[in-house]
Amino acid sequence: MNVELFSTAQTHFKGNLHTHSTISDGMRDPKEIADAYRKKGYDFLAFTEHYTFTWLQELNQPDFLILPGIEAGCSAPGPYQIxxxxxxxGADIQTEHFQNFDHSQLHGTTGAQTVVDTLQEQGYLSIYCHPVWSRQSFAEIAQLERFQAIEVYNHNCYLEDHTGHASYYWDAFLRQGTRIWAVATDDSHQKAEDFGGGWVVVNAPSLTVEAINQALLQGSFYSSNGPAIEAYGVKDGKVYVRCSPAVSIHFVAFERRGGSFHATGDRLLTEATHTLHGDEKYVRIEVVDERGRTAWSNPIFF
Ligand SMILES: [Zn+2]
Ligand SMILES: [Zn+2]
Structure with a gap:
């Protein structure tokens, strides 16, 4: 199979999929936040207020799009678990949904599945958030189904107490056959400098809710907290990536092991290829820059 899964040669948009404002427990008002992201070069933003459906279309600009969003959930067995x-x-969201998301009767992983299914019924795609911060073991969430992505990086959790990284959980889902994408997000609350620390770059034909939602569903994007990916895909039996200067490029594969490339001397890497053996279930790419920051491709499934 020859396929390019992401390319900056195609129309692409940068966005943050996880933000709180004064509507829930953020410190700044939505307009201030939207302006700050737009100034930073972002193209889209989702306000994901706790248990409160939000779609602030009045903050749309010709070059800046607000997506409909919510952060829902439920309690879990342990005192620190959630x-x-x-x-x-998507574009067909009915604005009356979720004004009063009732989670009082939901509990544990069964409750989490109900949240995912309720979101799906209402036309949302679901992202499982910050599992390390939420004190969930993989075993506790392994049975979750029908969600589309997991936060491989949550910037606010990283800043707060180093609970923002979750690539172990992502691979654990992928290795048991649960096909999900990964996203990096800010989860900005404006209590710290938490703007612009985790984002996605999406290949979509236009900056509309429908096009961005569709691209997220299809996995036509990569995630980052630093480096940029120019393109990745498969050509002539090899997985390839082109990227901003990197100290390491990792091809993470399963079940057969993948491979890593490392810069030598002061010559940084801007591309790498990995030869497929033909029995890999998936390969994904991580690009690491000199500051230890990472860009994550989505998995290529075989
Ligand atoms: Zn959260
Ligand atoms: Zn949040």
């Missing part, structure tokens, strides 16, 4: 799921809505 489940949080971000929902990103």
């Amino acid at each position: 489940h949080h799921v971000v929902g990103i809505g």
Whole structure:
């Protein structure tokens, strides 16, 4: 199979899929936040207020799009445990939904599945958030189904207490056959400098809710907290990536092992290829820059 899964040669848009404002427990008002992201070069933003459906279309600009969003969830057995799921809505979202998301009867992983299914019924795609911060073991969430993505990186959790990284959980889902994408997000609350620390770059034909939602569903994007990916895909039996200067490029594969490339001397890497053996179930790419920051491709499934 020859396929390019992401390319900056195609129309692409940068966005943050997880943000709180004064509507829930953020510190700044939505307009201030939208302006700050637009100034930073972002193209789209989702306000994902706790249990409150939000679609602030009045903040749309010709070059800046607000997506419908919510962060829902439920309690979990342990005193520090919780489940949080971000929902990103499509263009057909009915604005009366979720004004009063009732989670009082939901509990544990069964409750989390109900949240995912309720979001899906209403036309949202679901992202399982910050599992390390939520104190969930993989075993506790392994049975979750019908969600589209997991937060491989949550910037606010990273800043707060180093609970923002979750690539182990992502691979664990992929290795048991649960096909999900990964996203990096800010989860900005404006209590710290938490703007612009985790984002996605999406290949979509236009900056509309429908096009971005569709691209997220299809996995036509990559995630990052630093480096940029120019293109990745498969050509003539090899997985390839082109990227901003990197100290390491990893091809993470399963079940057969993948491979890593590392810069030598002061010559940084801007591309790499990995030869497929033909029995890989998936390959995904991580690009690491000199500051230890990472860009994550979505998995290529075989
Ligand atoms: Zn959360
Ligand atoms: Zn949040």
